[in-house]
Amino acid sequence: MNVQPAGIYIDATYGRGGHARALLGALGDAGRLVVCDRDPQAIADATSLAAADPRVEVHRMAFSGLAQALAGLRGRVAGMLVDLGISSPQVDDPSRGFSFRHDGPLDMRMDPTTGVSAATWLATADEQEIADVLWRYGEERHSRRIARRIVESRTAHPLETTFDLAALVSAAIGRGGGRIDPATRTFQAIRIRINDELGEVERLLDTALDLLAVGGRLLIIAFHSLEDRLVKQRFRALEQDYRDARRAGPLPVPTFHEVTRKPVMASAAETTANPRARSARLRVLERLA
Ligand SMILES: C[S@@+](CC[C@H](N)C(=O)[O-])C[C@H]1O[C@@H](n2cnc3c(N)ncnc32)[C@H](O)[C@@H]1O
Numbered sequence: 001m002n003v004q005p006a007g008i009y010i011d012a013t014y015g016r017g018g019h020a021r022a023l024l025g026a027l028g029d030a031g032r033l034v035v036c037d038r039d040p041q042a043i044a045d046a047t048s049l050a051a052a053d054p055r056v057e058v059h060r061m062a063f064s065g066l067a068q069a070l071a072g073l074r075g076r077v078a079g080m081l082v083d084l085g086i087s088s089p090q091v092d093d094p095s096r097g098f099s100f101r102h103d104g105p106l107d108m109r110m111d112p113t114t115g116v117s118a119a120t121w122l123a124t125a126d127e128q129e130i131a132d133v134l135w136r137y138g139e140e141r142h143s144r145r146i147a148r149r150i151v152e153s154r155t156a157h158p159l160e161t162t163f164d165l166a167a168l169v170s171a172a173i174g175r176g177g178g179r180i181d182p183a184t185r186t187f188q189a190i191r192i193r194i195n196d197e198l199g200e201v202e203r204l205l206d207t208a209l210d211l212l213a214v215g216g217r218l219l220i221i222a223f224h225s226l227e228d229r230l231v232k233q234r235f236r237a238l239e240q241d242y243r244d245a246r247r248a249g250p251l252p253v254p255t256f257h258e259v260t261r262k263p264v265m266a267s268a269a270e271t272t273a274n275p276r277a278r279s280a281r282l283r284v285l286e287r288l289a
Pocket residue numbers: 012013014015016017018019020036037038039042061062063064083084085086087088110200
């Protein structure tokens with residue numbers, strides 16, 4: 001992040017503020033930290049942090065809207081961190097419905113006050129749409145079979161809980177005997193659909209770069225290959241524009257340079273201490289001009 005003590009920073013995915021607190025530790029009194037999340041519990045935590053630290057400003061919203069909400073900061077932000085996906089408190093809370101390991105209502109919304117829950121979507125979407133989502137966002141080989149089973153059984157047995165869905169997937173495709181639970185891909189796919197996770201990343205990449213100051217950095221941590229691919233392709237295209245421009249003459253404004261040619265991964269020691277860091281990939285982009 002290359003923190004400047006008096007800089008303006010954004011933590012677009014506050015969670016429980018692990019990154020935010022680390023950033024505040026590196027910022028001086030003149031620094032400023034804008035934090036964002038769409039989860040009400042994350043926002044409650046951020047609000048208490050802001051009450052104790054005047055450098056913190058809180059925005060409850062989807063990060064795709066940040067560039068518009070922070071239009072006054074255009075060209076002034078020294079760094080923005082986006083730690084994608086769901087947080088441990090979300091996965092571990094059965095009432096949020098994210099995990100097939102805990103029984104709870106089949107919700108899966110990062111912001112449960114808006115949009116449609118997983119249960120409602122599965123009760124209303126057509127078979128083709130469900131199969132497409134499982135295939136595209138979960139890379140689930142048995143997408144059609146699972147979608148057919150959902151639609152055949154949902155009138156008599158609506159899917160209301162996480163265990164209902166996990167049991168249906170096992171009944172449709174068997175336990176498999178593989179390394180991962182047979183419901184893993186289905187849960188991931190539905191969660192991505194319910195929260196429009198890839199659309200959020202695309203809209204962020206379309207809009208948020210304008211916020212960066214010269215020398216400002218955008219750091220994105222992705223947890224699955226679909227979102228990492230979006231980030232990688234966009235960063236690579238910007239890097240190519242930069243190289244083409246450098247050959248052609250004066251650099252256009254704005255110009256971006258990829259700081260990480262390869263993603264930064266957690267060390268063996270870190271994944272031992274925190275196995276959830278295993279699949280994290282960090283990529284960094286810097287504004288040059
Ligand atoms: C991996 S966690 C972040 C953990 C955080 N870095 C920490 O140190 O605690 C991701 C967080 O981002 C939020 N989030 C995910 N997508 C979002 C989006 N499109 N808009 C706003 N918040 C989002 C989730 O609600 C969750 O709290």
